[in-house]
Each structure stands twice: as C-alpha cells, then as structure tokens.
Amino acid sequence: MPASRQLPVHKLGSDGLLSSQQGIGYMGMSTAYTDKNPPTVTDEECIAVIEKALELGCTHLDTSNVYGPETNERLLGKAIKGKRDKFTLATKCGVVNRNGQRGVDGSRKAVREACLASLDRLQTEYIDLYYLHRVDRSLPIEETFKEFKALKEEGKIRDVGISEATAEEIRRAHAVTPLSAVQLEWSLWTRGAEREVIPTCRELGIGIVTYSPLGRSFLTGTITSLNNLHENDFRINKQPRFQGENFQKNLELLKQLDSLAQQKGATPGQLALAWVHSQGPDVFPIPGTKRIKYLQENVAAAFIELSPAERKDVEAIFDQVSGPRYTEDMAKLSGDY
Known part of the structure; x- marks a missing residue:
C-alpha cells in the first residue's frame, strides 16, 4: 500500500508547535541497527529519503547528539540545508559517552554545551524541539530544566x-517550563506507558511522540532470523525480546499479525503503525x-483506519510478549514501563 496522500499537520502539545502527523526517527541511519551483510547506504541516499519525506508531508525529523555519535546531526544538517523552514527539527541531549561507557549528564553546563554543539552540527540558528534524552x-530534575527554560528564552x-x-x-519538569512533547516507546508489543505516563501527558496537554512504533523493525516482519543481524546490533545485545527463545516465541505472534494484515490489504508493519495512529490525534509516531x-x-499507514473490533483483534495478539524491552542496565536509564 504505497503512499499517495500528503500527511496533515497537527499541533504538538499546547505551546504552538506544529508537526506532521508522522515523522522520521533518524537514529538508524547512523547507529544501533546493523545487518550482518548491510547494503551500502550513502549520505546521498539518506538525503534522498528526506527529500521524498518532504514531498509526502513527513516533515518532523528526530535525531540526537549521541547518534553516531554526532555524525547523525551533521548528516541531517546537510540534508535540510536550504530548506530549514520546511521541517520541524528535534534533537536531544543528556546521554554521554565517556571512556567507552554510556551514561547521563543533566547538569546545566552539559545541557547548554550540548545545545550549542548541536546547533553548529545541524547548521541552524534554532532547534524546534529539544529533548532531555x-x-x-543524580540531581534534581528541576535544575536540568532551568537550563532548558533559559535556552528557550534565548531563542x-x-x-x-x-x-x-x-x-x-x-510533572516536575513541566512545572519548570512547559513541555510540548514526551518521547516514549509505544507499539503493539510495548504498552507499559499506558498505565501512568500517557495519562499524565494527556492531563497536562503534552504531545506524545512515539519512537520504535514498529517494535525496532520486528513488527514489519523483515527480521525472521537472528542470523540476519550483526553481533554488535543493539537489539540482540540490549533487547531480550530479540534473544534466544524469546525471539522464537515472538515470531509466532508475528505470524498472526501478518495474517490480519493480509486481510486488511496491508503489510504487518503498516497494520502495527496504523494501530499507533489510532490512539489519537495527540500521538505522533516517528518510525x-x-x-x-x-x-x-x-x-500510507497513517491513512489506514481500524475499527474498534480490528483494534481489539490486533491488541489481543500481543497480550503475552516474551521478554522485557531492555536489559537491566538499559532499564535503569529509561522510564518505568
């Protein structure tokens, strides 16, 4: 089901930011996911994706200073040069790599230095949406967001x-400076944020930006064997759902999703993404x-409509997913879902 319509633009959060209904998560263009025998993907090919995205109205672009690290922002800056005002540009700070170890630094000094460096790499005078990654x-979150407030006041x-x-x-960050967006993992096989985080966003009028809406590509049906993934791939090292028996059990669930997708005239990935879109107009997936x-x-998945019965059938498949979403060390850096 190819795309033939242009994505609409909606208000993201309550602070006036506008975003296409769906965006692009840029991480995979530079880091994290590695096929065993990857075809060469050049900068020019990545830029061509952005040019096509603009044509389709997919203008919300999401990156981070840690992707690469840093090279992803440079690539994105190159891709949007000369047409900066046509995109909603999001990047992040807070995750740091020091002496080969990944950690976090939310100090005001680190936030400011990261922002200035990102502006330089992205070749822009402003960032539309700046996240704490x-x-x-180790410190009060209020201190971190005082710096975000200062950066916003400075433009x-x-x-x-x-x-x-x-x-x-x-809640605590929002009390310091209004949040326009909370980015979280939300998909058919990752729904823990529905307990507390998503209701909180809706109570406060904060937009919901969903990363990995396709389950780290698992829900597309394109990963049928762990042999397809490189030994350094983030998924088989940091995500138990892609490991051993968990992976095999989850493949059985995928077969059921594929069956429903065929009935709908869609791919399994499109059905999974349509489900995310069906959660409401305040939800902005960034596959x-x-x-x-x-x-x-x-x-094209953004235009697939699901009936209440179809939503229920799709959700029932993933009632019992095998394995947590992160290993213990990654979970410590993440939300409580």
Whole structure:
C-alpha cells in the first residue's frame, strides 16, 4: 500500500508547535541497527529519503547528539540545508559517552554545551524541539530544566521535550517550563506507558511522540532470523525480546499479525503503525527508515483506519510478549514501563 496522500499537520502539545502527523526517527541511519551483510547506504541516499519525506508531508525529523555519535546531526544538517523552514527539527541531549561507557549528564553546563554543539552540527540558528534524552537521576530534575527554560528564552530552542521519563519526572519538569512533547516507546508489543505516563501527558496537554512504533523493525516482519543481524546490533545485545527463545516465541505472534494484515490489504508493519495512529490525534509516531520504499509504506499507514473490533483483534495478539524491552542496565536509564 504505497503512499499517495500528503500527511496533515497537527499541533504538538499546547505551546504552538506544529508537526506532521508522522515523522522520521533518524537514529538508524547512523547507529544501533546493523545487518550482518548491510547494503551500502550513502549520505546521498539518506538525503534522498528526506527529500521524498518532504514531498509526502513527513516533515518532523528526530535525531540526537549521541547518534553516531554526532555524525547523525551533521548528516541531517546537510540534508535540510536550504530548506530549514520546511521541517520541524528535534534533537536531544543528556546521554554521554565517556571512556567507552554510556551514561547521563543533566547538569546545566552539559545541557547548554550540548545545545550549542548541536546547533553548529545541524547548521541552524534554532532547534524546534529539544529533548532531555534520558533523565539524570543524580540531581534534581528541576535544575536540568532551568537550563532548558533559559535556552528557550534565548531563542536557541523553541519547544521543550523529555524522553523516557516517569510520570512524576514529567510533572516536575513541566512545572519548570512547559513541555510540548514526551518521547516514549509505544507499539503493539510495548504498552507499559499506558498505565501512568500517557495519562499524565494527556492531563497536562503534552504531545506524545512515539519512537520504535514498529517494535525496532520486528513488527514489519523483515527480521525472521537472528542470523540476519550483526553481533554488535543493539537489539540482540540490549533487547531480550530479540534473544534466544524469546525471539522464537515472538515470531509466532508475528505470524498472526501478518495474517490480519493480509486481510486488511496491508503489510504487518503498516497494520502495527496504523494501530499507533489510532490512539489519537495527540500521538505522533516517528518510525525510522533508510529506504524510500519503506518511507512510503509508513506514510500510507497513517491513512489506514481500524475499527474498534480490528483494534481489539490486533491488541489481543500481543497480550503475552516474551521478554522485557531492555536489559537491566538499559532499564535503569529509561522510564518505568
């Protein structure tokens, strides 16, 4: 089901930020996911995806200073040069790599330095949406967001967001400076945020930006064997659902999703993405892709309507997912879902 319509634009949060109904998560273009025998993807091909996205109205682009690290922002800056005002540009700070170890730093100094460096790499004078990528729980979250407030007042960032935070952390940050978006993982096989985080966002009028709406590509049906993934791939090292017996059990669930998708005249990935869109107009998924073909499929999914019965049938498949979403060390850096 190729894309033939242009995505509409909606208000993201209550602070005036506008965003296409669906965006692109840029992470996979530079880091995290590695096929065993990856085809070469050049900068030019990645830029072509962005050009096609603009044509389709998919203008919300999401990156981070840690993707690459840093190279992803440079690539995105190159891709949007000369047409900056046509995109909603989101990036992040807070995750740091020091001496080969990943950690977090939410100090005011670190936030400001990261923002200035991102502006330089992105070749822009402002960032539309600036997130705290992970919460630094070694210091009061209020201190971190005082710096976000200062950067906004200076015009360096236009709107503020937070990623992978608890409901309490969202409230405390929002009290310092209004949040336009909370970024969280939400898909058919990751629904824990529905307990507290998503209701909190809706209570406060904060937009919901969903990363990995396709279950780290698992829900597309394109990963049928762990042999397809490189030994350094983030999924088989940090995500138990892609490991051993868990992976095999989850493949059985995928077969059921594929069956329902065929009945709908869609791919399993499109059905999974349509389910995310069906959660409401305050939900903005940002599936990632390196290929125009999959970009078109993802955009087309935004126009697939699901009846209440179809939603129920799809949800029932993933009532029992095998394995937690993160290993213990990654879970400590993330939200409580």
